[in-house]
Amino acid sequence: MSPRGWDAPADLEKEPAEIPDPASTPVPEQLRREIEAHMANYPDRRSATLPALEAAQRLHGWCSPQAMEQVACVMRLTPAYLESVASFYDMLETTPVGRHSVYVCTNISCSLCGADELYETIRAASAEDPEISVRSFECLGACDIAPMASVDGVYVGPLSDADVPRLLADVRDGRPVLPELQLARRPVADPNANTREFPAGQGDG
Amino acid sequence: MAANAAPMLLLRDIDEPGLATREVYERRGGYESLRAALALSPEEVLGQLEASGLRGRGGAGFAMGKKVSFLPKGAIDKYLVCNADESEPGTFKDRELMQKSPHMLIEGIVIASFAAGASRSFIYIRGEYAQQADVLDAAVAEARAAGYVGEDILGSGHSLSLVVHRGAGAYICGEETGLLDSLEGKRGNPRLKPPFPANQGLYQGPTLINNVETLATVPAIIRMGGEEYAKLGVETSTGTKVVSVSGHVQRPGNYEIELGIPSREIIYGLAGGPPGGRAVKCWFPGGSSSPVLKAEDLDVPYDFDSLGKAGTMLGSGAIIVVDESTPILDVALKVAKFYRHESCGKCTPCREGTNWTVKMLERIDAGEATPMDLEIMASVQQHIMGNCLCVLGDAMAMPIGSMIAKFREEFEEHIERARARGGLGVVDSEQELTTPRAGA
Numbered sequence: 001m002s003p004r005g006w007d008a009p010a011d012l013e014k015e016p017a018e019i020p021d022p023a024s025t026p027v028p029e030q031l032r033r034e035i036e037a038h039m040a041n042y043p044d045r046r047s048a049t050l051p052a053l054e055a056a057q058r059l060h061g062w063c064s065p066q067a068m069e070q071v072a073c074v075m076r077l078t079p080a081y082l083e084s085v086a087s088f089y090d091m092l093e094t095t096p097v098g099r100h101s102v103y104v105c106t107n108i109s110c111s112l113c114g115a116d117e118l119y120e121t122i123r124a125a126s127a128e129d130p131e132i133s134v135r136s137f138e139c140l141g142a143c144d145i146a147p148m149a150s151v152d153g154v155y156v157g158p159l160s161d162a163d164v165p166r167l168l169a170d171v172r173d174g175r176p177v178l179p180e181l182q183l184a185r186r187p188v189a190d191p192n193a194n195t196r197e198f199p200a201g202q203g204d205g
Numbered sequence: 206m207a208a209n210a211a212p213m214l215l216l217r218d219i220d221e222p223g224l225a226t227r228e229v230y231e232r233r234g235g236y237e238s239l240r241a242a243l244a245l246s247p248e249e250v251l252g253q254l255e256a257s258g259l260r261g262r263g264g265a266g267f268a269m270g271k272k273v274s275f276l277p278k279g280a281i282d283k284y285l286v287c288n289a290d291e292s293e294p295g296t297f298k299d300r301e302l303m304q305k306s307p308h309m310l311i312e313g314i315v316i317a318s319f320a321a322g323a324s325r326s327f328i329y330i331r332g333e334y335a336q337q338a339d340v341l342d343a344a345v346a347e348a349r350a351a352g353y354v355g356e357d358i359l360g361s362g363h364s365l366s367l368v369v370h371r372g373a374g375a376y377i378c379g380e381e382t383g384l385l386d387s388l389e390g391k392r393g394n395p396r397l398k399p400p401f402p403a404n405q406g407l408y409q410g411p412t413l414i415n416n417v418e419t420l421a422t423v424p425a426i427i428r429m430g431g432e433e434y435a436k437l438g439v440e441t442s443t444g445t446k447v448v449s450v451s452g453h454v455q456r457p458g459n460y461e462i463e464l465g466i467p468s469r470e471i472i473y474g475l476a477g478g479p480p481g482g483r484a485v486k487c488w489f490p491g492g493s494s495s496p497v498l499k500a501e502d503l504d505v506p507y508d509f510d511s512l513g514k515a516g517t518m519l520g521s522g523a524i525i526v527v528d529e530s531t532p533i534l535d536v537a538l539k540v541a542k543f544y545r546h547e548s549c550g551k552c553t554p555c556r557e558g559t560n561w562t563v564k565m566l567e568r569i570d571a572g573e574a575t576p577m578d579l580e581i582m583a584s585v586q587q588h589i590m591g592n593c594l595c596v597l598g599d600a601m602a603m604p605i606g607s608m609i610a611k612f613r614e615e616f617e618e619h620i621e622r623a624r625a626r627g628g629l630g631v632v633d634s635e636q637e638l639t640t641p642r643a644g645a
Binding site: 048091108111150190192 | 451543
């Protein structure tokens, strides 16, 4: 496990970084526009910190020092402030990671359904591939398809060990991941839902 | 089994193809409540919310109408924040609502903002829900184009901006003040209360914070009338509730129930009970933060006060069922590790208490504990409760404390067996307590 948050030692020899000078800090135009659009959404530009870091991470692959400097430059904040924020949140990567992320939920409901074993299987099967980062993650809010994983943001489940090779192949080849197991296609469990009955005077008309 | 006779207020059209679009939502009667509400005065809308008796669906169960009425009156910048962080383990109701019926939430937000006099609103959605956030973004754009969001909504003079804000993965941001700090672009550390958000919330302004399901229920209340809504459910827990059932059940998923029905009806009648005919060992009635109940409590009515009297809580309405095949220690360790990871570190009792609890549970499994450790562990839980800025620490202390109290014998047995093994933590398939978890 890489050091995260306050477990990482601080380099006390280093000069504190100030707000980067726009004249000497090149920021990709698209990223600048995206961050500025986010800042315009809020009464206080600082509220755009999370969306801005997320945008920079999408571009750079992780919250690298260069990514932080670019965000700091556009938002007029110090890189140290951004680092303090980035280190707090699980989805902001403060160390380099692969291009694809696989979050395996190993919280209570999923683990009752075998998620710990699933996580080990996925990890072992992708160990040789630096492009795929596999993490065990806190409850992803999809206990109805336990055990499940979020593959580059797409929820799939319930997964068994037998699904793992195809899951990884889909990721590597850039195909939609396990289409038949995607959460978005699943109907609600409640048999009484979708009644289509309307009180008088309402409805299809 | 058709034991569930709840009227479907939230899930009625949930799988209607295209319900996430404004066109289909309107065809199913959508935004009619908004028109009806805007024809009333804000006080009258607030009166309907208060008459409905609707209690917050996010965890605390505070009366929604009362919360709205706490906001100061007058022409100041007021905010409405929808808590869509849904990270309580076992909870996935808001996800289904947002993904399939985003306009119902938007309609509820606009009506609630009208009652509260809020002019800016935000949906704080957890970063993991990327697909749902995309759905919401599209729906907000549609609502804005149709004049349901923006300046002078439907000619009423009420204006509201609405921004979907994505989090980045932190359980604590579901806590209302942690959420506000995160929305302001900071680390999601909870704040000292009071002042409560109704007086000093987002950007120091008066702020109304409600859960997704609470706000999504508002259009139904306006449609039915508050008093009519209050006839559903039981006296102090009115209305319907979407319950997320997971863990060892045959049909996990979201079910809309009328509050006050026996819990057994949800766990067995709707979700089918544990697979393979196994018995229920314990169940969390309201997410992993709620004290566990045992099989003998299955007939407790599922509502706020009945569960409170049974020593637990309805919480977010997430039932997690654990059957007899799983050792209680595994459950306790999973729960404790989660809270250790998610503690923001601001308050010592929570930061250290969650850490020590995990260490003590690991010692039990490793055969290095004595029954006295159970006393120490129970006292650690008591020292966390009520001693922190927020309830994250309590959220571990409550279930762990209840497990030690209710499954003491099993813990003691586990300690003995692990010690007898010589503290190697080897899995012995003949021992019931160490049998591998059964897959569902």
